[in-house]
Amino acid sequence: MxxxxxxxxxxxxxxxxxxxxxxxxxxxxxxxxxxxxxxxxxxxxxxxxxxxxxxxxxxxxxxxxxxxxxxxxxxxxxxxxxxxxxxxxxxxxxxxxxxxxxxxxxxxxxxxxxxxxxxxxxxxxxxxxxxxxxxxxxxxxxxxxxxxxxxxxxxxxxTGTMNLTEPDAGSDLAAVKTRAVPNGDHYLITGQKIFITWGDHQMTDNIIHLVLARLPDAPFGVKGISLFIVPKFLPDGSRNDAQCVSLEHKLGIHGSPTCVMSFGDKGGAIGYLVGEAHKGLAYMFTMMNHARQGVGLQGLSIAERSYQQALQYAKDRLQGTNKDGSRYPIIKFPDIRRMLMVMKSATEAMRALALVSAAEIDRAHGSEGEAAQTHQNRVELLTPIVKGWLTELAQEITYLGTQIHGGMGFIEETGSAQHYRDARILTIYEGTTGIQALDLVGRKTLVNKGEHLASLLEEIGQTLSALEASGQFPVQAKALRASLADGQAARQLLLDKSAEDAALAGSISVNYMMLFGYLCGGWLMSQAALKAQALLEANSGDPAFLNAKLTTSRFYAEHLLTRTGSLLAVIQAGSASILALPEDQF
The missing domain is CATH 1.10.540.10 (Acyl-CoA dehydrogenase/oxidase, N-terminal domain)
Structure with missing residues (x-):
């Protein structure tokens, strides 16, 4: 559709x-x-x-x-x-x-x-x-x-591409084998990269590949990786020694070519060093962090598309029968309403987090000194949550979109199944959910002793105080207070016990990330309720839209924000049972 x-x-x-x-x-x-x-x-x-x-x-x-x-x-x-x-x-x-x-x-x-x-x-x-x-x-x-x-x-x-992954080096970039040999004012690149999105096409006159490779004197590990520009066509118009040798056959995103790229089959692809040698991974992370927030946005986007289609189907699909023999659409069924409300309130929370996080990038770039660092800290803290939580939640929302269609959702011609399939890659590329979660517990919490997270929790507390002071949002206030306490407890547990239990951070990381995703969503939906109420009282804006925002805020508090309690319980269980089973019993 x-x-x-x-x-x-x-x-x-x-x-x-x-x-x-x-x-x-x-x-x-x-x-x-x-x-x-x-x-x-x-x-x-x-x-x-x-x-x-x-x-x-x-x-x-x-x-x-x-x-x-x-x-x-x-x-x-x-x-x-x-x-x-x-x-x-x-x-x-x-x-x-x-x-x-x-x-x-x-x-x-x-x-x-x-x-x-x-x-x-x-x-x-x-x-x-x-x-x-x-x-x-x-x-x-x-x-x-x-x-x-x-x-x-x-x-x-x-157009441009990003070339990191190799057949023997997935997320472990220390294992990158692609080579770059100096040759006058350029380098000769040889090696193979896989999973290269839009690695080749005919839509533009040139494609600019950013490629990670090792120089001959490169030290072992990630500190020995350099970044190169490898154009499809060279400045003189000749074809570079870089080409797509095969296409991956995928579960979804069929219209996006996922290429196996080969560099140097005829002696070496000409490449140009970006920045300094051996600092390529840091340079590539500029691109990856941009892409990670972008992929989080994709989670919101495909969820919104699935919601729109499910909503229209629910309004059109006649199934119930009145006493006079007339029929009514399935949107009148309470369980259909429940699923649609999960989809609607979740996408609103996802959009709020995506845009608030994107604005922090603008504030970081547009500030100086301590203010710039404060905003950059917030960007770095929110990025794994945006990427991980939004894409994981997209799996549930596109599932619900297909579920609302009933049997027709399982039929490809309806279109809902495509959204379900397309969404599946989002938790995997640009760093899996597990990688995002490890980033959040490690570099974004343990490294700074939870200071940046404490600042976010303090800000959420200010929103809670505003909710309670208004007296108009008892449901949201109660849920946010409980969820905020869950977040504080999860942070403190990680800080207190990770030193004595080396497996703890990795064991709790995904649930930790999801907890803070739901908490951030609740924080912003609570802010939205406060703003919507203020606009209603000032007779400003569309009353129907603003009242709907109050409803989705309450629903989110009742049905999604409460999930932090169960996530905290799992986090508190620690790593014991996760590691208890011998490998030969799996």
Missing amino acids: SDYKHPYRDALFVLNELVDFDKLCAEHGFADANLELVSAIFDEAGKLGSEVLAPLNRVGDTQGVSLTEKGVQETAGFAEAYHQFQESGWPSLTAPEAFGGQNLPNVVGTAVNEIWHSANLSFALCPMLTQGAIESILHHGSDALKEAYLSRLVSGEW
């Missing part, structure tokens, strides 16, 4: 009431941006998403991509859609003006990217990877590399 509409009202509400968008723009270098402009941007993006990209979503799923003598051939219609996307200026939305960008805040790009990912996840992966390549070159490339590549990546004339 292609009837997708961007939930612009909710996005604008979050930007205005939770992000304080106009203040962010005024204080952090975006004086020309405001909510009126963003609303106009949403309108135009929504048209492209619903009228051009969404109709191609099913085509990409059923037809997929193919490998020909000329390389990867994208799904029919994708090239025309990409050219329209590029010519409308969408790739340049948040890029610096110096390289042809529009210099809009990152949070605007995040909100607009939800449109592309909801409309057509396979298509949207291509510009998302390009945005990550831009970030890496912008922050770490030499002036010469910036001059050679950034303007064309920013314009969308060229």
Whole structure:
């Protein structure tokens, strides 16, 4: 089904009431941006998403991509859609003006990217990877590399990729074997990379690969990895020694080519060193962190698409019978309402967290000194939660979308199953849920002794105080108080016991991350309730929308925020039973 509409009202509400968008723009270098402009941007993006990209979503799923003598051939219609996307200026939305960008805040790009990912996840992966390549070159490339590549990546004339994974080196990048040998003013790259999203296609004149490789004198491990730009076509127009040798056959995202890339089959692919030697992993993390929040956004996006389709089906599907023989739609059934409310309240919480986290990136970049570091600390703390919690919750929401369809949900022609399948990759690529969780318990909690998390919990406590002071939200206040206590207890347990139990952090990490995901969602939904109530009392805004926000906030508190209690119980169980069973008994 292609009837997708961007939930612009909710996005604008979050930007205005939770992000304080106009203040962010005024204080952090975006004086020309405001909510009126963003609303106009949403309108135009929504048209492209619903009228051009969404109709191609099913085509990409059923037809997929193919490998020909000329390389990867994208799904029919994708090239025309990409050219329209590029010519409308969408790739340049948040890029610096110096390289042809529009210099809009990152949070605007995040909100607009939800449109592309909801409309057509396979298509949207291509510009998302390009945005990550831009970030890496912008922050770490030499002036010469910036001059050679950034303007064309920013314009969308060229696209970018990220090449990390190898057949023998999945998440363990210390095992990377791809080699880079100095050869005059460049390097010769040899090796193979797998799982390379949009590694080849015919939509643009060039593709710029960012490749991790080792120099001959590289030390062992992750400290010996360097980053290289390896273009598909060289500056003189000749074909570089880099090509897709096979395509992966996947569960979902069939319209997105996942390539096995071979570098140097004919002597060596020409590459150019980014930054300093042996610091490539740090440089690539600039791209990966951008991508991790982007993948979290994909979780929201596919959840929203699944919700919209399930909602329409629930309104159209007649199943109940009245006493007079007339029939009524299944949306009147309480259990269908329950599932739809889980989907709606969860997606609203996910959107709030995605946009609030994206705004912290803008504040970090637009601040100086201690303020910049404070915002950067928050970015780093929230990134694994955004990536991990949003993508895990997307599994439940797309499951519910298929469940609401009943037997028709299991039939591919309905379209719901595609969202279910497409969502499945999101917990895996750009670092699995387990990797995000280890990052949260390790680098984001234990390394700084829980200081950054304590700051977040203190801020959540301020929202709780506002709820209790208002006296109008007893349900939300009770749930948030209990959940906040759960978060405080989980943090303290990790800090107190991880030193004496080496397996504890790894054993509790995923439940720890999920707990803080639900808590952050409850925090922001509580803020949303306070803001909605204030607007109602001021006779400002759409009363129907604002009252709906009050309802979804209460539902979230009752049905989703309460999950932190069971997660804490599992965390408190520790690692004993997880490690107790001998390996030969599995």
